[in-house]
Amino acid sequence: MKTSTAFAPEHVVSTVCPLDCPDSCSLDVTVQSGRVTVVDGSTLNPVTDGYICAKVRRFPERVYGTDRLLYPAVRKGPKGAASFQRTTWEDAIALIAERLRSARDRWGGESILPYSYGGSNGLLTQDTSDATLFRRLGASRLARTVCAAPTGAANSALYGKMPSVVYEDYPEARLIVIWGANPSASGIHLVPYIREAQRRGARLVVVDPRTTALAKQADLHLAVRPGTDLPVALAIHRHLFETGGVDRAFLDAHTRGADRLREKAQAWTFERAAAEAGILPDRLRAFAELYAATSPALLRCGWGQERNRNGGNASLAILALPAVAGKFGVRGGGYTMSNSASWGIARTWIGAAEPSTRLVNMNHLGRALTEYADPPVQALFVYNSNAAVTSPDQRRILRGLERDDLFTVVFDQVMTDTARYADVLLPATTFLEGYDIARGYGPISLRLAKPVIEPVGEARSNADVFGDLLRRLDLDEPGDPDGELEEMLQVMSQLPRTIGKELSEQEAAVPPFGGRPIQFGNVHPLTADGKVDLFPESLDAEAPAGLYGYQPDPRTAEFPLTLISPASERTITSMLSELPRPEVKLLMHPDDAAERGLQDGGAVRVFNALGEVRCNVQVGASIRPGTVVLPKGLWRKHTANGYTATALAPDTLTDLGGGACFNDARVQVETWSDFS
Numbered sequence: 055m056k057t058s059t060a061f062a063p064e065h066v067v068s069t070v071c072p073l074d075c076p077d078s079c080s081l082d083v084t085v086q087s088g089r090v091t092v093v094d095g096s097t098l099n100p101v102t103d104g105y106i107c108a109k110v111r112r113f114p115e116r117v118y119g120t121d122r123l124l125y126p127a128v129r130k131g132p133k134g135a136a137s138f139q140r141t142t143w144e145d146a147i148a149l150i151a152e153r154l155r156s157a158r159d160r161w162g163g164e165s166i167l168p169y170s171y172g173g174s175n176g177l178l179t180q181d182t183s184d185a186t187l188f189r190r191l192g193a194s195r196l197a198r199t200v201c202a203a204p205t206g207a208a209n210s211a212l213y214g215k216m217p218s219v220v221y222e223d224y225p226e227a228r229l230i231v232i233w234g235a236n237p238s239a240s241g242i243h244l245v246p247y248i249r250e251a252q253r254r255g256a257r258l259v260v261v262d263p264r265t266t267a268l269a270k271q272a273d274l275h276l277a278v279r280p281g282t283d284l285p286v287a288l289a290i291h292r293h294l295f296e297t298g299g300v301d302r303a304f305l306d307a308h309t310r311g312a313d314r315l316r317e318k319a320q321a322w323t324f325e326r327a328a329a330e331a332g333i334l335p336d337r338l339r340a341f342a343e344l345y346a347a348t349s350p351a352l353l354r355c356g357w358g359q360e361r362n363r364n365g366g367n368a369s370l371a372i373l374a375l376p377a378v379a380g381k382f383g384v385r386g387g388g389y390t391m392s393n394s395a396s397w398g399i400a401r402t403w404i405g406a407a408e409p410s411t412r413l414v415n416m417n418h419l420g421r422a423l424t425e426y427a428d429p430p431v432q433a434l435f436v437y438n439s440n441a442a443v444t445s446p447d448q449r450r451i452l453r454g455l456e457r458d459d460l461f462t463v464v465f466d467q468v469m470t471d472t473a474r475y476a477d478v479l480l481p482a483t484t485f486l487e488g489y490d491i492a493r494g495y496g497p498i499s500l501r502l503a504k505p506v507i508e509p510v511g512e513a514r515s516n517a518d519v520f521g522d523l524l525r526r527l528d529l530d531e532p533g534d535p536d537g538e539l540e541e542m543l544q545v546m547s548q549l550p551r552t553i554g555k556e557l558s559e560q561e562a563a564v565p566p567f568g569g570r571p572i573q574f575g576n577v578h579p580l581t582a583d584g585k586v587d588l589f590p591e592s593l594d595a596e597a598p599a600g601l602y603g604y605q606p607d608p609r610t611a612e613f614p615l616t617l618i619s620p621a622s623e624r625t626i627t628s629m630l631s632e633l634p635r636p637e638v639k640l641l642m643h644p645d646d647a648a649e650r651g652l653q654d655g656g657a658v659r660v661f662n663a664l665g666e667v668r669c670n671v672q673v674g675a676s677i678r679p680g681t682v683v684l685p686k687g688l689w690r691k692h693t694a695n696g697y698t699a700t701a702l703a704p705d706t707l708t709d710l711g712g713g714a715c716f717n718d719a720r721v722q723v724e725t726w727s728d729f730s
């Protein structure tokens with residue numbers, strides 16, 4: 055393994071993309087005179103096969119862009135104004151340490167709130183020395199639930215997060231169901247495998263309120279009303295149970311709770327579920343009959359269906375379908391969910407046990423900053439996250455960030471909307487400037503990311519900065535890693551079985567089952583008894599309406615439209631939103647526009663009791679009536695009044711997993727005549 059960053063004048067460096075995307079592309083990065091000029095795909099990862107998304111092709115614009123943070127700085131103007139004065143690392147670390155120490159001494163450790171998510175999904179950039187620091191400080195803990203918590207809860211309860219079908223096996227399927235996912239925008243490498251399956255005769259069903267690119271090519275598209283995936287899935291279960299579509303031998307041998315699931319599905323006839331979902335009963339029936347009759351059948355469960363009050367139960371019901379219908383045991387049959395747990399990695403390298411301190415759900419950041427009193431949040435440390443635009447109830451979050459008595463550190467790569475509120479701003483390295491271990495959660499891939507260039511400006515790695523803070527706060531202990539390289543070696547040494555050895559010797563590792571799981575073939579449920587738990591009692595009490603219980607649509611006469619904010623092909627959540635993009639518009643169906651007298655391109659206000667977004671409208675039939683769309687990951691500069699879809703999203707939580715209910719935003723839209 056190289057430990058030097060001495061770079062030749064012009065060369066290509068092989069690395070991997072660790073960003074929050076399922077695919078984990080292998081990359082060839084061209085460097086000239088120490089600067090990245092081209093980021094392209096390499097064929098080292100056969101699944102990603104030499105091409106990458108347009109997002110990461112633009113990564114050099116992020117590395118060298120005008121928004122890049124180049125040195126530490128302290129605030130000199132009002133919060134939110136992005137007015138800062140350069141300082142040294144030494145002074146910045148000293149100031150942060152002093153403020154964290156004084157918050158802990160006066161208010162207790164729980165007055166410190168670390169706030170982070172998957173800016174990079176690599177193993178080194180989260181839950182390493184950062185977690186050690188905040189645990190030893192006795193800080194509040196953060197429930198990282200803004201995404202994937204409901205699907206994670208469902209997948210874990212049903213199957214113990216059994217490894218799921220990888221992209222390479224999609225061509226083996228005779229039926230592919232894409233439910234709540236849009237691989238054309240995120241996880242693009244799945245698309246050619248689906249096309250190959252179609253070429254070989256597979257049928258394609260897409261469940262999505264939008265007419266996505268794949269929905270256009272589908273044999274059946276169910277444009278369900280957001281939040282109604284649960285009754286749709288239960289109606290299919292009902293059909294399977296009622297018509298002998300269940301695999302009784304499989305259910306008896308490998309599952310528990312099938313009868314209780316059947317009871318819950320009983321009420322959901324095609325007619326009732328279709329009425330709730332706003333689709334034709336015949337289309338739902340056609341889907342159920344196709345699924346029952348076709349094998350191998352593959353279900354790609356995404357994350358769109360989880361972002362509402364029923365998201366956990368919906369994911370549970372969807373993921374239970376292959377078990378009830380007996381779709382396992384063959385290549386190209388079963389389901390695909392996140393494969394992040396496939397490596398059996400436990401983060402044993404965190405240098406302190408998890409304390410039993412206050413647990414703050416990250417979707418409640420606004421409440422935590424404005425309402426929590428025992429103790430109040432006095433110090434906020436944001437890294438790997440742009441909370442001002444990515445968490446629900448944006449206005450309340452911004453009110454919290456404006457608090458004069460709140461000490462905020464933002465450690466990031468660019469001047470995000472959150473960074474503008476920092477008291478101390480720290481520049482972070484990008485994945486092209488340091489080490490990481492990238493774990494794909496679509497294709498089962500674990501690869502080493504290496505520094506391609508020296509850190510830009512004075513940017514530093516998470517390991518370096520959190521290590522410095524540990525020392526400055528006298529919280530360091532013997533055995534703590536000293537810097538990024540030591541941290542990486544420590545992590546590698548604690549990876550399971552041969553994985554760490556393979557990674558250090560070959561820069562890539564193969565999982566124990568070889569990377570091509572056949573569910574109920576070479577991989578099995580990782581639940582305690584090895585069975586599929588179709589009615590996990592442990593979750594019953596958590597769900598407000600019980601397991602498989604449906605909570606009706608929250609729309610009102612005043613706010614009748616559903617606002618969704620799906621991932622786009624331009625950003626990874628809000629990352630790369632600093633780059634220029636075409637004007638952002640609200641997408642609305644022609645019927646809804648006509649009802650409101652709105653013209654394509656006209657100025658509108660989208661509003662509810664929580665807030666308002668002003669922008670122009672795009673009228674188009676690629677969204678179902680009654681639902682409007684603003685992209686996920688916008689920055690405040692993208693709308694006329696500086697608010698994004700998160701300003702309209704309630705901070706209520708999903709039925710399972712404590713996830714975000716972005717798609718429970720109910721809004722009204724009207725013309726905004728002042729817009730020029």
Ligand code: SF4
Binds near residue numbers: 079106241
């Ligand atoms: S974001 Fe996804 S598709 Fe794009 S380069 Fe990274 S892994 Fe590949």
